[in-house]
Amino acid sequence: QAVVTQEPSLTVSPGGTVTLTCGSSTGPVTSSHYPYWFQQKPGQAPRTLIYDTNNKHSWTPARFSGSLLGGKGILTLSGAQPDDEADYYCLLSFSGARFVFGPGTKVTVL
Amino acid sequence: EVQLVESGGTLVQPGGSLRLSCATSGFTFNTYSMTWARQAPGKGLEFVSYIHSSSSPIFYGDSVKGRFTVFRDNSKNSLYLQMNSLTAEDTGIYYCARNSAGSDWFHYWGQGTLVIVSS
Numbered sequence: 001q002a003v004v005t006q007e008p009s010l011t012v013s014p015g016g017t018v019t020l021t022c023g024s025s026t027g028p029v030t031s032s033h034y035p036y037w038f039q040q041k042p043g044q045a046p047r048t049l050i051y052d053t054n055n056k057h058s059w060t061p062a063r064f065s066g067s068l069l070g071g072k073g074i075l076t077l078s079g080a081q082p083d084d085e086a087d088y089y090c091l092l093s094f095s096g097a098r099f100v101f102g103p104g105t106k107v108t109v110l
Numbered sequence: 111e112v113q114l115v116e117s118g119g120t121l122v123q124p125g126g127s128l129r130l131s132c133a134t135s136g137f138t139f140n141t142y143s144m145t146w147a148r149q150a151p152g153k154g155l156e157f158v159s160y161i162h163s164s165s166s167p168i169f170y171g172d173s174v175k176g177r178f179t180v181f182r183d184n185s186k187n188s189l190y191l192q193m194n195s196l197t198a199e200d201t202g203i204y205y206c207a208r209n210s211a212g213s214d215w216f217h218y219w220g221q222g223t224l225v226i227v228s229s
Contacts, residue, residue, distance in 0.1 A: 001172055034213045038155070045205055045219045046147075046155060052213040089155050091216075097169040099157040101147075 002026045002094050004102035011108045012080040020075040020105050022090030028071030029092060035073035036091040037066055040104075046089065050075060077107070085109045112136040112218045114206050119223030126196050130223055132189035132206035140184035143209045145216060146191050148225075150202040158204070159191065160215075173199070196227045 003025040012018035022035055029035060037050040048057060050066035053073065063081075067074045073090055090102040118130040132144070146158035159180040160169040168180055179192040189206050203222040210217040 036216065038216070040155075045221050046216075047219060048216045051215065051217075055214070057217070087154075091155075091157070097160075097167070099160075099169070099171070101155040101157060104154045 002092070002098065002100050004090060004092050004100045006088075006090060006102040006105045008103070009106040009108065011110055012077065012084075014080060014082060014109055016080050017076065017078045018080060018107065020077070020088055020090075020107070022073035022075070022092065022102055023071070024092055024094075026094070029068060029073045031068065033073070033092040033094070035066065035068070037064075037073075037075045038089045038091070039086045040089065041086045049088075080107075080109050082109050112208065114208060114218060114220030116204060116206055116220045116223035119204060119225045121226045121228060122196055123229050124197055124227055126227070127192070127194045128196065128225060130191040130193065130204055130206075130225070132191075132220060134187045134189065134208070137208070139182075139187040143215075144180075144182065144189045145207045145209060146180060146189075146204060147207060147216070148200075148202045148204045149222075150199075153202070156202075160209075161189070193225070196225075198227050201225060201227045 005023040034052045038046040040046040049060045054066040063079045087104045089104045113135045115133045143162045157171045161180045177195045205222045206220045207216040208218045209215040
């Protein structure tokens with residue numbers, strides 16, 4: 001089964017920029033993996049920030065953006081705020097109707 | 111307002127069975143596909159199951175295939191997850207989520223229901 005990789009943790013300064021990556025053990029991540037990004041705060045359900053690589057929801061703050069770069073899915077947070085401290089998960093879709101979440105990245109704003 | 115309310119989570123013994131429910135409101139249930147995901151305590155998210163609005167196709171995660179069954183009752187605006195042969199590895203919070211058009215999955219999430227498999 002495919003393994004999805006993410007950084008375990010990242011730290012960003014308030015107002016700074018941080019890049020989260022989402023990789024696949026099967027090869028480069030492409031738009032055909034429909035990368036998703038989810039934010040989860042302690043004790044809360046996840047909420048979806050980005051779907052299908054770079055599509056935002058109405059509730060997705062403008063400071064979040066999704067893309068592909070270097071064979072990985074990318075979530076960029078520009079202008080980090082204390083409220084952005086959370087766990088971030090990516091999800092990739094694989095052939096054969098397999099959907100695999102990454103292990104998550106804990107983002108600290110400090 | 112879209113609402114998804116999971117229920118049915120409880121303590122169950124290994125080898126036992128449990129049925130989770132997801133009651134929905136605020137949208138036309140029979141036109142949306144739905145998804146189940148779970149999260150073990152202190153761990154990450156895991157895809158469990160997907161069901162189309164018409165109940166076909168259906169997909170399962172590898173770890174639950176053959177043990178879990180997803181189904182829906184469009185007349186009751188409800189989604190279900192029948193879980194059999196439960197093991198400790200099935201312990202966690204189970205979330206239902208409503209998908210939207212195309213690749214817009216997990217558009218809305220419920221708050222989850224906790225399943226504990228333990229003797």
